[in-house]
Amino acid sequence: MIERIINIEMKNFKHPKTSRQEALRLILDRSRFQSRVEILPVREALGRVTAQEVLAVNTLPNSPVSRMDGIAIKFANLSGELSNSCNWRYGADYVFCNTGVGIPGDFDTVILIEDVEIDETGELRILSIPQAGQYIRPAGEIMRAGDxxxxxxxxxSPLHLGLLSTGGADEIPVLSKPRVAVLPTGNELVPVGSKPPRGKTVESNGIMMEAQIKIMGGEPHLYPIIRDDPNELVKALRDALAWADMVILNGGSSKGTDDRALEVLETVGEILVYEMNSGPGKHTTLTIAGSKPIVGTVGPTIGAVYAMEWFVRPLICKYLFQPMIEPERLKVKLLDDIPAAMEFAWLEVRQINGFYAAKQIGRLAPLSRQLQSNATLIMSKESKGYKAGEIAEVELRCADLAALNSPLAKAGVLERISQRIKPDRLSQSF
Amino acid sequence: MIERIINIEMKNFKHPKTSRQEALRLILDRSRFQSRVEILPVREALGRVTAQEVLAVNTLPNSPVSRMDGIAIKFANLSGELSNSCNWRYGADYVFCNTGVGIPGDFDTVILIEDVEIDETGELRILSIPQAGQYIRPAGEIMRAGDxxxxxxxxxSPLHLGLLSTGGADEIPVLSKPRVAVLPTGNELVPVGSKPPRGKTVESNGIMMEAQIKIMGGEPHLYPIIRDDPNELVKALRDALAWADMVILNGGSSKGTDDRALEVLETVGEILVYEMNSGPGKHTTLTIAGSKPIVGTVGPTIGAVYAMEWFVRPLICKYLFQPMIEPERLKVKLLDDIPAAMEFAWLEVRQINGFYAAKQIGRLAPLSRQLQSNATLIMSKESKGYKAGEIAEVELRCADLAALNSPLAKAGVLERISQRIKPDRLSQSF
Structure with missing residues (x-):
């Protein structure tokens, strides 16, 4: 009892509250990754990140090839006239040539198949005078060894895999996926697949986070549920830190009597962020252990999802040397009042009659309804809230919709464009 | 020789030319898929498509739980006064309660931990009068069995996996991935990993298509290179059609002497589209064999990429009952002249000073440069071409940028929104 009371007293001590932007800056700044490299066959490298530039081994085409289907001739034989071709012999004076196929010997000009006639005896008639060297693709036009x-x-991307294969780069060095350990904690949890007894619930954030990490490009390792016991928690964290590049501690971050995350995190590292200054996921913590980040996420799913998006994704991007991806923003018309005290709202945005309208999804709605949210309204500290009918700028939700391997998966086209907004990414040639 | 000549004559016969839109309509119309179903553990179902609705097994919370960290009390004991709580005993009159954790017995109201004080002897002081039943989440609020x-x-998505796990749905029926056979053909090709002899090149479209099919949600099977021999081609096609839901025949679609695709396709099915009325991929063919589609793609990579995007992706979407995804469009300022005769142009779009500018990537540019294209200008039959400085609407390129498992992978947020443009998808409640 007494120990519990002291514990509560300690937790009621006012920790500094940190903004999302400052929190991200702090953890990115202090995280130092030792990226590993592995060699993979190109065919298995989809979505992986090259560890160094890859050079062409092949020169292609490796001899002049035809750009079109037609016949190849020796231009000098034409002597400005078409009529002389009727005595030409196949093989010596002309050959068939197909698009992309090498042209033998000293043939040097291609005539489209539509521009010739060949009768049953093999007699050739050329219907229009070609230009010398036309429709010939010179060696090395596609690529040269060393490019x-x-x-x-x-x-x-798939096109990269094709390009690398064409170039003769069959095995390439790629960055290993960052190892991300997921530690679910909480006495109230039972594992997936078991029926929760009264007052308990299923540990399902782990499976969700595992899938998010895969999409983000990491290699997840999901731990079994860890009890709210400081010794067990410290042991699990140290075990995870020995293997992982970053660790997610899910649950235990709040002020409950069993919430021992803060004291445990202080044992294994330096807490950079004790608490956020706004929801969702207000009790998210950020800790650095040596040079490895620990993201402490809240138990409720919604808060956990945002911590993954806002902190784990940028950390994975840092490990993989990929640019940070800002969420897409959109101006929408709100269909509900959203008072400032809510701090944030889950929205369902739809296009109606040419404008975007957003309906609020209540925090008490069933989870399956909450999943229909596709945008978040995050209010600044200064916001006075919104009335129905007002326009607000919202963040579109991304990561959890990005289902790999799926017809919905659609690439970062807009990202590729927006990355280039930064002047330092504008090449001289453009 | 004579056989070759007759062959060319036949190919020079003018086939009808079909627009991209009409071609897609024809092949979608005639393709009938027998979708298969498999049972998967939820944890392995990321990106898969549910074969039927999935119901909750659990009711959660399965007893009243606290919404906040605090203490639970029996409201009736308060009798409107705060002073009487000093004699309350832990366990009988109040208990600690943590967010999301079940509240025992007949406790019915939660007071925030910040709103109570407990001294070293366990004496409780309540600092503000609670409302009856406050901060209690009733059973079934998250979900009810049968929902x-x-x-x-x-x-x-990852959130779906979490939701399904929470609900006790540990194994679920999903649609099997559509089987897509890829048949690379051409005497000029050598397999990946071998050095191409003079006049030959590497068969790399297959590896690219395999990756594209994975991203689109299909199960690819890449055949070894098939020689340009009608008997071998027919044999391979029949073999592929026995296993696959759809077949891609890459190469052999042009008018070269070795291009036997049309005669072969006529042997195994009914050709619906002999030729497109515009590039890229003008010689793309579409055939129906029984009820299975065969997409005949051209050999050059660029044309093959578009055929995958324009025909294979929609066919996979049809198999998986997913909405068709229209490419994103964007208005850009062209930095180069693009004459109407080009029919289409590969572009690199960047944002400069607040507008989007597009530079053309020449068709003869090295393949690695062509890969930097992120948009295509497709000109209509009526277009008179464009001058540098004019504004044009372009299609953003998607599929080949969608690298799975990658920090670049970003979801179909905009798609989810745009799908809802269609009135029949607007729910009544909205």
Whole structure:
């Protein structure tokens, strides 16, 4: 009893509250990753990040090839006239040539198949005078041995895989995926697959986070549920820190009697952020252990989702040398009052009659309804709240919708464009 | 020789030319898929599509739980006064309660931990009068057994996996991935990993398409290179059609002497589209064999990429009951002349000083440069071409940028919104 009371007293002590932007800056600043490299066959490297630039081994085409389907001739034989071609012999004076196929010997000009006639005896009639050298693709036009095929730190798309294969780069060095340990904690939790007894619930944040980490490009390791016992928690954290590049401690971050996260985190590292100055996920903590970040996420799913998006994703991007991706923003018309005291609201945005309208999804709505949210309104400290009918700028939600391997998966086209907004990314040639 | 000539004559016969929109309509119309279903653990179902709605097994919370960290009391004991609480005993008159944790017995009201003081002897002081029943989450508020957690044909995100796990749905029926056979053809090709002899090149479209199919949600099977021999091609196509839901025949679609695709396709099915009325990928063919589509793609990579995007992606969407995704469009300022005769242009779009500018990437540029394209200008039959400085609407390129498992992967937020443009998708409640 007494120990519990002292524990509560300690937790009621006012910790500094940190803004989301400042919190991210702090943890990115203090995290230092030792990126590992592995060699992969190109065919298995989809979505991986190159550890160095990859050079072409092949020169292609490796001899002149035809750009079109037609016949190849020796231009000098034409002597300005078409009529002489009727005596030409196949093989010596002309050959068929197909698009992309090498042209033999000293043939040097291609005539489109539509521009010739060949009768049953093999007699050739050329219907229009070609230009010398036309429709010939010179050797090396596609690539030359030694060309940079893909720069370092490129995230590999299907087209990259094709390009690398063409270039003869069959195995390439890529950054290993950052290892992310997920530690679910809480005496109230039972594992997935078991029926929760009275007062208990299922530990499902872990499975969600595991999937998020995969999408973000990390290698997740999901721990079994850890009881709210400081010794067990410290032991699990030290175990995770020995393997992982970053650790997620889910739950135990609040002020409950069993919430021992802060004292445990102080044992294994330096707490940089005790508490956020606004929700969602107000009790998110950020800790540095050596040079490895620990993101302490709240138990409620919604808060945990945002901590993943706002802190874990940028940390994975840092490990993989990828640019940070800002959430897309959109101006919407609110269909509900949203008082300032709410701090944030989950919204469902739809396009109606050419404008975007947003309906609030209540915090007490069933979880399946909450999943229909596709945007968040985050209010600044100065905001006076919103009335129905007002326009607000919202953040579109991304990560949890990004289902890999799926027809919905659509790429960072806009990101690729917006990355180039930064002047330092504008190449001289543009 | 003679056989070749007759072959060319046949190919020079003018086939009807079909627009991209009409071609897509034809092939979607005639393709009938027998979707298969498999049972998967939720943890392995990221990005998969539910084959039926999934219901909650659990009711959660399964007893009243606290919404906040605090103490639970029996409201009736308060009798309107705060002073009487000093004699309350822990366990009988109040208990600690943590967020999300079940409240025992007949406790019915929660007071925030910040609103109480407990001294070293365990004496309780309540600092503000609570409302009866406050901060109690009733049983079933998160979900009730029998609730629909996820509707049928939902593409599963990380949040879905969490929701399904919470609801006790540990194994779920999902649509099997559509099987897509990729048949690379061409005498000029050597397999990946071998050095191309003079006049030959590497078969790399297959590896690219395999990756694209994975991103689109299909299960690819990449065949070894098939020689330009009608008997071998027919044999391979029949083999592929026995296993696959759809087939991609890459190469052989042009008018070269070795291009036997059309005669082969006529042997195994009914050709719906012999030729497109515009590039890229003008010689793309569409064939129906029984009820299975065969997409004949051109050999050059750029044309093949578009055929994948324009025909294979919608076919996979149809199999998986997913909405078609229209490419994003963007108004850009062209930095180069683009004459109408080009039919289409590959562009690199960047944001400069608040507007989007597009530089053309020449068709003869090295392949690594062509990969930097992020948009396409497709000109209509009526277009008179563009001069530098004019504004044009372009299609942003998507699929090949969508690298799975990657920091760049970003979801279909805008798609989710734009799908809702259609009135039939607007729910009554909105």
């Amino acid at each position: 940079v095929l893909v720069p370092e730190y490129s995230c590999l | 629909v957690l996820v509707p049928e044909y939902s593409c599963l």
